[in-house]
Amino acid sequence: MNTKNIKDKITRKINRQSVKTFLQKQGLYVLIFLCVAAAGITAIIAWPRDNGNQSQIGDNGQGASVVGDSSLDDELAMLTPKPNVAPSATVAPTPSATPKASEKPNNNNNGSGSIKLKKPVNGKIINSFSGDELVFFASLNEWATHNGVDIQADKGTSVMAAMSGTVSEAYTNEADGGVVIISHSDKSETVYAGLGDLLVTEGDKVNAGDAIGTLGELPKELDLPSHLHFEYIVGGKWKDPAKYF
Numbered sequence: 237m238n239t240k241n242i243k244d245k246i247t248r249k250i251n252r253q254s255v256k257t258f259l260q261k262q263g264l265y266v267l268i269f270l271c272v273a274a275a276g277i278t279a280i281i282a283w284p285r286d287n288g289n290q291s292q293i294g295d296n297g298q299g300a301s302v303v304g305d306s307s308l309d310d311e312l313a314m315l316t317p318k319p320n321v322a323p324s325a326t327v328a329p330t331p332s333a334t335p336k337a338s339e340k341p342n343n344n345n346n347g348s349g350s351i352k353l354k355k356p357v358n359g360k361i362i363n364s365f366s367g368d369e370l371v372f373f374a375s376l377n378e379w380a381t382h383n384g385v386d387i388q389a390d391k392g393t394s395v396m397a398a399m400s401g402t403v404s405e406a407y408t409n410e411a412d413g414g415v416v417i418i419s420h421s422d423k424s425e426t427v428y429a430g431l432g433d434l435l436v437t438e439g440d441k442v443n444a445g446d447a448i449g450t451l452g453e454l455p456k457e458l459d460l461p462s463h464l465h466f467e468y469i470v471g472g473k474w475k476d477p478a479k480y481f
Contacts (some may be wrong), residue, residue, distance in 0.1 A: 237468070239337065241306065242271070244276075246338065246377055257404070258370065263372060264309070264458065268389050268433065270460050282430040291475060300367070304446055309407060310408060317345050323371070327480070333441065345383050351422075351424075351480050352480060353398040353399060353400045353426070353468065353477060353481055354396060354397070354399070354444045354445055354481075355387070355394055355398070355481050356387065356395050356396050356397070356398050356428060356464055356466050357387050357389040357393050357394075357396070357464050358389065358396050359387045359389040359463070359464075360387070360388050360460065361385050361386065361387055361388075361478060362386050362387075362460060362463060362464070363382060363385065363386035363457075364382070364385060364476075364478065365382060365475075365476035365477065365478065366381050366382040367381070367382070367383050367476070368472075374459040375455070375456050375457055375458045375459050376391075376431045376456055378448040380421075381422065383467050383474040384427065384429075384459065384465050384467035384474070384477060385465075385466055385476070385477050385478055386460060386463040386464070386465055386466075387463055387464045387466060388461050388463045389451050389461065389462065389463060389464060390462055391432065391450075391451050391452060391453070391462050392450050392451060393451040393464075394447045394449075394450060395416075395428055395431060395447065395448055395449050395450060395451055395464055396444075396445050396446060396447055397418055397442045397443065397444055397445065397446045397448050398418075398466070398468075398477075399418070399420050399424075400420070400427060400440075400441075400442060400443040400444050401418040401419050401420035401421065401422075401426075401441075401442060402418065402419050402439065402441055403416060403418055403436045403437065403438055403439060403440040403441075403442060404417050404418065404419040404425070404428065404438065404449070405417040405418075405436050405438060406412065406436055406437050406438055408431075408434070409422070410455055411455055411456045412427075412429040412430065412454060412455070412465070413429060413430045413431055413432070413452050413454050413455060414430070414431030414432060415427065415428065415429045416428045416431060416434060416436060416448055417451060418442060418448070421471075422470075423469045424468065424469060424471075425467075425468075425469040426466070426467065426468055426469075427465075427466065427467035427468075427469065428439045428448060428464060428465075428466060429454060429462050429464070429465040429466075429467075430451065430452060430453060430454030430457075430463065430465050431448075431449040431450065431451065431452050431464075432450045432451060432452025432453070433449055433450045433452070434447070434448070434449045435447055435449050435450075436448045436449070451463075451464055468480060
């Protein structure tokens with residue numbers, strides 16, 4: 237082996253020994269350097285490329301806006317704080333009207349809800365209700381409407397209230413004889429004419445069936461047999477009493 241070969245071997249050995257010694261002393265720094273270099277390379281590779289979705293600046297000089305990425309708007313909307321909505325006022329339910337106390341049923345209803353009049357005297361109707369039609373009154377020698385019914389009965393027969401109520405009038409005149417008018421709770425009235433004796437006075441309270449007088453004469457209808465003239469008035473209008481017996 238010549239001197240040159242020996243010198244080369246010694247040089248290579250010395251170099252390997254130097255590298256080994258360097259790595260032992262500086263190995264940590266080398267490792268950190270390699271990690272940083274790898275991270276940089278990875279970042280460069282992953283860096284997004286321009287895909288052409290960004291609009292270019294137009295001729296009018298206005299800045300371009302990013303299009304085609306709706307997720308950005310959604311994220312911004314989520315991050316933007318929303319104002320608290322004032323709670324709507326709760327509307328208190330309107331209390332229902334306090335039911336009125338049921339009025340005591342009038343005994344003229346018979347529990348059916350329809351008006352029922354008690355016949356003031358027992359007898360047949362000899363002269364009917366005419367409504368707007370004129371009829372001839374022979375005793376008066378004139379034509380007029382007949383606003384009630386004439387119920388035949390003997391003189392002295394007890395006349396009864398057709399409905400409970402309050403006596404509003406009780407009087408006697410030359411045309412009608414004795415007259416009693418009774419006001420009722422439903423704002424109606426009943427009229428009894430042709431009485432002899434009056435057994436009630438104004439303001440008296442009566443029930444249906446109570447005696448209010450006795451049958452006498454009806455001067456303006458003397459051409460007819462003895463009878464009671466009876467009227468039923470509702471809201472200021474005469475009704476046919478025969479329909480309510």
